[in-house]
Amino acid sequence: MSGQPFLPASPAALKGVRVIEMGQLIAGPFAGKTLGEFGAEVIKIEAPGSGDPLRNWRLMKDGTSVWWQVQSRNKRSLALDLRSTEGQDIARRLIAEADVLVENFRPGTLEGWGMSYEQLSALNPRLIMLRISGYGQTGPYRDLPGFGSIGEAMGGLRHLTGEPGRVPVRCGISIGDTLAALHGVIGVLTALYHRDANGGKGQVIDVALHEAVFNVMESLIPEYSTFGAVREAAGSALPGIAPSNAYRCADGYVLIAGNGDSIFKRLMAAIGRDDLADDPALANNAGRVARVDELDRAIEVWSAQRPTEEVLATLVEARVPAGKIYNARDIAEDPHYRARDMILRQATRDGYEVEVPGIVPKLMGTPGTVRSSAPKLGDDTDDILREMGIPDATIAALREKGAIA
Structure with a gap:
């Protein structure tokens, strides 16, 4: 409820689904956040020492971004050095027992660590791998670096934002990343259904930032194809629809x-x-x-x-x-937001409470929930490794080497 630190427990649509999240910042982690809100167990792998850079983005409270409190709720943090042989071995063991792997590295990064889909699916044929990148896993641009803002530009959105004849503007949030994440979640849910209904085999979901943006561009290309019309910026108006x-x-x-x-x-x-x-x-x-x-x-x-x-x-x-x-x-004071639990009071592990966005979409039978607050870096490292059967002495040795934190 809106006055409580967490939403009450309820049947979870994705209970039993284990997600390994290797992404950072926005696109991959937003996908993990969404899956976690509907009951999936999400283990977030972060680099020891620095962790996900989002921890330090925008406004900070007690040394941690308040954005982090939303993006990483319902997740467990495993501080693991994926560049080390030991870290890669642990990651493979986790992935071998997982349902979904989420990553948003530049294409080729996982392959360089010996974790291509072919290698991982040999360990776990049921694995579903969500790969979010600037330009996708194939094509002439695949190796170029890409952020959400570049995806918004290439996807056609940025050309339409702003006033006619003036510099294009961004919409104020990282909409390209979020659109990619939501398309990725659709892909994961579709792949889970197909896997469980058709013999248990996983697959790769390849989401490019610019393609996720392009997918919501309505009649942009049909109008160009049919009439040669290039849609232009129109400020706050909706061109072709009036008033x-x-x-x-x-x-x-x-x-x-x-x-x-x-x-x-x-x-x-x-x-x-x-x-x-x-x-x-x-x-x-x-x-x-x-x-x-x-x-x-x-x-x-x-x-x-x-x-x-x-x-x-x-x-x-x-x-x-x-x-x-x-x-x-206006949003925080609006009674309709409150009535629909779209503003939640969420406890943090730093000892304070913060109001955060609620959960969308609203499932009547298996609604999304906030079960745990965003973790501090490595909060769950020892517990996760013990659950894997790794002895405390080995955990201590891994920590001494810097493979975990």
Whole structure:
């Protein structure tokens, strides 16, 4: 519940699924986070000494990023040097008993450590391997370094963000990484189903950052293929669909989506423009697109004279989709977020509590849960190695060599 440190225990959809996470920063770990929220056991392998760089990104509390508290909940931390022979041997033993391996290294990295899919699947034919990289495991760009922002550019998204004629801007978060992670999770779930329904054999899931972005680019390529049309940046508008834009109010902006035929008529009536509501030339989207500037001006003449809350109240009454542009404070104070457990109070291992995003999607029978807080580096190293049957004396020797921490 929203007032508790953790969501209550419930049947877990992915109970019994073991995930080894070798990724760092955003794409791979977000996939591991999502699988963990639905019950998978996630063992996160981190480099001794430094750990995942995300631990130190953005705003820090007690020496650790608060972002880390979200990205790594429900995970166990194994501090293991994958560049050492001993570390690689331990990783292979773990992977031999795992269902899923998640990695987002540059292609060829695992192969260089003797952990190609062919080698790992020989140990564990049921293994499903999620590989997230900038450009995929094949193709002429496979060896180039790639981050989410580059994927957003190559995938076509960055060209469309911003105001016409101005420098393209990012959307403010690492959306390319997150889209890749979500596509990876879809792949994992699909592969798990196929494996368990068709003879028990695993497979590789190859996700490229730019392809995950490109997959959500709607009609971008069909329009170019059919009409030679290159879609351009349009600011806050939705090109080809009208009216749908951000409109100035007396104290801010609201987004208004009046682009359905009946919705448009209700919107025009609500702003006192029955002449536009009854204009037969505006009865469908094609006619409205042809006069989009006129419609946007008419709406903003009305909205600019009124405070945001009055505009929204009027449009709610008229059953027109509209919304305030939320910032962090708006989200944190919104009762709807609270009512749907989308703001959770989560305990940390540093002794404080922090509010964090809830879990999506919401499964009614097997909802996602927060079972444990994000680990400190190597918190679970000894326990994991003991579970593998490695004696304490060997663990001490591995620590002395620097293979674990």
